Amino acid sequence: MPYFDAASSAPLHPIARQALLAALDEGWADPARLYREGRRARLLLDAARETTAELVGCRPDELVFTPSGTRAVHDGIAGALKARRRAGRHLVVSSVEHSAVLHSAEAHGAAGGDRAAGSDGAVAGDAGGDVTYVPVDRGGRVAPGAYAAALRADTALACLQSANHEVGTEQPVAEAAEECRAAGVPLLVDAAQSLGWGPVAGPWSLLAASAHKWGGPPGVGLLAVRKGTRFAPAGPADEREAGRAPGFENIPAIVATAASLRAVRAEAAAEGARLRALVDRIRARVPETVPDVEVVGDPERRLPHLVTFSCLYVDGEALLHALDRAGFSVSSGSSCTSSTLTPSHVLGAMGVLSEGNVRVSLPPGTSADEVEGFLRALPDAVAGVRAELGAPARGAAEEAPAAGETVVDALGRRCPVPVIELAKVFDRVPVGGTVLVLSDDEAARLDIPAWCEMRGQEYVGEEPAAGGGTGYRVRRTS
Template identity: 80%
Template sequence: TEQPVAEVAEACRAAGVPLLVDAAQSLAWGPVEGNWSLLTASAHKWGGPSGVGLLVVRKGVRFAVPGPADERESGRQPGFENIPAIVAAAASLRAVRAEAAAESARLRELTERIRTRVPQLVPDVEVVGHPDQRLPGIVTFSCLYVDGEALLHALDGEGFSVSSGSSCTSSTLTPSHVLKAMGVLSEGNVRVSLPFGTSEEDVERFLSVLPGAVASVREHLHTPAARTEAAAPAEEERVIDALGKRCPLPVIELAKIIDEVPVGGTVRVLADDEAARLDIPAWCEMRGQEYVGEEPAEVGSAYVVRRV
């Protein structure tokens, strides 16, 4: 999702705060507007050589490297410039910028196809991110009752390399802080990036294998079956002990018993996985149940859900 850099830069400038813009994903598509202070990017994002980073310091901005420095690299970093790689990075950026307008329109049509058809093909899916103010080649969605890493492995077996969560948290087991801040479902998250030249056939094949991959992972995790009309009578409040269980298991356990709870009854989910704080309210919104709130517990937290 594209951020309002120009507006944020003005607010920062008025407060005397320098603004660093991470333009790794967006620089290939055009310049970053606004009076930001510093801008960073990486050449491999636009097809340039790996290992070449870009740092832009606006004139008038005081900048000093906290680590050791010498007279090389204008005092910004010790070492010798890799001139061939730097030239290749600049040349590749110019090349992709020359085709950016036409390729942007083509990829935006393909990602819009994914955004529209994935919820039609796969039940219990939330497409996240702004529908219009976004980069043309990236689309993100979250699948309920699915472990993100398991889904990545399933899609990899079909020949598709995708990501889960945000790139900032890809090596950790914690939910993406970006998705958490957005207040959306974090479990079963898939981030699809379409590089320059991605064909329509590639997208269609991805859409054809995705439903089977999601269904396979859900079956492996023993996802609750479809709802039945009749629900077994039960006590007013049920307690689920999901302590020690990681995403998406607390939500799966909740979904398994919700139909056994009488209308108006509550379920108290005990969980110590940080993702539950985000996923249980998101599940309630998707399933039309009432999220009462979070309460303290001896271990972890108690998340209370009322069946409606």
């Protein structure tokens, strides 16, 4: 039963399991204590820090272990912003960061590190900060110089992921770090998706990562703060982990973190090449075997194990279920999942199709046979979902061309229905004619222009529509 969602969480590496077990027996005591059990725990913690720091590319005293990657990001950003309040309150992030970074940015923007006031009657603590979201290209990558251009005299911190979690695109982190250094602004790198594949290059100031993403245990994040970087931990004081990560140290998991990072790094070059070839195969085959599909993300500058594609006229959640029934565990950044009704901010920032989105991220050890099995199963899974939704086959329209503008009322219908209804009428529209799609689904704002791009048709623009929705106008050009 192939599991293809390593980017969410990788199965525990055998070395991690082994190290965790050993450290459960040796590392359960308080490392601050003077007796033998405490000293033993301290030795394990120190050794794990040495190993991990070397693999991160920092000094042991620059690295602390947090309870998760999310906490590393939250606490790293809060600590860096707090330490540089005198420099200013401006924060720069890319528009395709992980939600951990974006939620930190929202909190900073709303109330200076405090979440916005809610219906509970809480009020903001002080004036909000200012956030700049750096755009990306259609491949999901920030442009060279984009960070330099975004920095201001009052910029306290910039954040950039090493590689995107939804589409696998690698960011120009080393270049951005140089740009930030030149401006005297610290750069925090969210390396959650890439650290198992290698260290992050460039003069970054802070780095966050998460062990379970590379096959380490849950419950451990990394936060590196390079010497010379101002840092003032937010929240109540705590003496552990250099005052930067409150709470009793989870030493068994930390030991497993170090051991597993060393193990995956030892395998990274060979396994990366092997998985890259499998992903290349997916990138090539999916558009050949599935109609109306868009493979997204930078085709070259990308993580070796991850590929994302979107399927027109497909409900992403239904497709995930179909693939699950076929035995394949994959994920989605699509708008069409139960957990959220808004489209993926990553796909939105890239301006690509979000509907029917599938992310395949191969864990180490994935076999070619498993990938071939997926490629065999996918076309039927997509076709099944499309059939259920009544998606159009191309050229199926038989009615006479309508005169004037064709209006498609998709109000109250969820993604991907608005695009399906658009496609259904489009063949009846004369070249030069327009279609106005009325929709109140947020995904339509992304997916109708993306459909035009894929079909080579003109997206004219949007206008408010009667009934509370938005009208999206498309002109047939061919």
